Amino acid sequence: MYIETWDGKRVPVEINAQRIEANNRTLVLGVFRDISTRIDRENQLKEATARLNTLVDATPFPVAVLDPEGTVQLWNQAAEETFGYGAEEIVGTQYPLFVDDEQFQSLFERVLDGGTVGGCEAVHRARDGSRLDVELYARPLYEDGEITGSIGSAIDITDRKRRNQQLDVLHRLLRHNLRNKLTIIQGYASMLQSGESVDNAAREDAVEKILAATAELSDLSTHAVQSRTLSSAAGSARTDLSTLLANLRETDAAVSEATVEVPTVEAQAVVSKQAVDALSRxxxxxxxxxxxxxxDLxxxxxxRYVQLDIHGxxxxxxxxxxxxxxxGTETDLRHGSDLDVARTYLAVTGVGGDIIPLDSASGPRSLRVEIPRLEAESSD
Structure with missing residues (x-):
């Protein structure tokens, strides 16, 4: 409360009062403590907090403030736009975005110990189920010399990584596939041009090899264009899970003696048609x-997503x-003969999904595919 001094000044005070019985009299002992300094400090803190909230909300990068238990205390507008969670549904909850919970605990403990995080890459799952590659920056918050939480930013680098992966695929195409086909064409064309006597069988064989290599170059060019434009088509068309499973059941028809066991799923979900085509491929x-x-599937x-495990x-x-x-990258020597897997990988990641080997062998026997669930199209 406030009291007024003899000179008319209003002073904020904290009062402790106690009743005392003495000599058949009831007295009240009151202790008044001037808390002007504390009030001033609290007001300064409120003003600083308001300025910080305004600054953080205006920052174009996603920013979150967490308390020592990992509970979200502040969530700015850029974070809402990037990850799809509104502040009203995420403030007061445990930070929910890490796909790898152990990575979150490790990084958060580092910050609470007084360390910082700068440029660490992680994967976040957005509200719509898509996986986003992010670059993390975080540092501790202090009050009176004590760590009271952390402030950090998770910058979305998904588009940048996808562009790099597309460039890797196209580089592989130029480095190996195109070079090999051009070498074939050049070799047989030189043989035909040399003027040396070539029998009809050899000539026909050379022409067939040139035509075959030319056709493969045309196919590779088509694959390259499709790989380059996959992300621009992400999410443009959708279908239901039953269509995906039906397509996968028909896959064994492509190879004699192949058996593909696909379970029946009663529940329904809407997924990207691009992902369906990619998984069939x-x-x-x-x-x-x-x-x-x-x-076995x-x-x-x-x-927020559909999970398919493929076991062989x-x-x-x-x-x-x-x-x-x-x-997400390829080696110089260990490559496949075409771009089918690369196109599949780019298509799945392009719609916010992922393909994850479930064992550490160079040739995994189990793969996990995650594809986001989509909202059903309105009938209006």
Whole structure:
């Protein structure tokens, strides 16, 4: 409360009062403590907090403030736009975005110990179920010398990583596939041009090889264009999960003696048609490659995404294809013969999904595919 001094000044005070019984009299002992300094400090803190909130909300990067328990205390406008969670539904909850909870605990403990995080890459799952690659920056917050939480930013670098992956695929195309086909064309054309006597059989064989290499170059060019434009088509068309499973059941028709076991799922979900086409292409590639063409699929429908686990008795993919899926890049020598797996990987990541090897072998026997669930189209 406030009291007024003899000179008319209003002073904020904190009062402690106690009743005392003495000599048959009841007295009240009151202790008044001037708290002007504390009030001033609290007002300064409120003003600083208001300025900080305004500054953070105006920052074009996603920013969150967490307390020492990892509970979100502040969530700015850029974070809402990037990850889809409104401040009203995420403030007061545990930070929910990390796909890898152990990574979050490790980084958060580092900050609470007084350290900082700068440029660390992680994967966040947005409200719509899509996986986003982010670059993390975080540092502790102090009050009176004590750490009271952390402030951090998770910058979305998904588009940048996808562009780099597309460039890797196109670089592989130029580095290996195109060079090999051009070498074939050049070799046989030089033979025909040399003027040396070439019998009809050899001439026909050379012409066939040139035409075949030319056709493959045309196909590779088409694949390259499709790989380059995958992200621009992301989410443009949609279908239901039953269509996806029906397509996967028909995959074994592509290879004789192949068996693809696809479960029946009662629940329904809407997914990207681009992802459906990509998964059909991936499964076809697997049954063509695998030594024992018996594949089992398990399907789980999560709140925000659909999870498909693909299991085989032997390695599902060649080393280079597995390397692309595991690390998002390809090696110089360990590559496949075409771009089917690369296109599949770019298509799935382009709609916010991912393909994850479930074992550490160079040729994994199990893959997990995650694709976001989409909102059903309105009938209006």
């Amino acid at each position: 991936l499964l076809t590639r697997i049954v063509e490659y695998i030594e024992t063409p018996t594949i 398990a399907v789980e429908i999560r709140d 008795e032997t390695a599902l993919l060649a080393g280079g294809d597995a390397e692309l899926i595991r690390n």
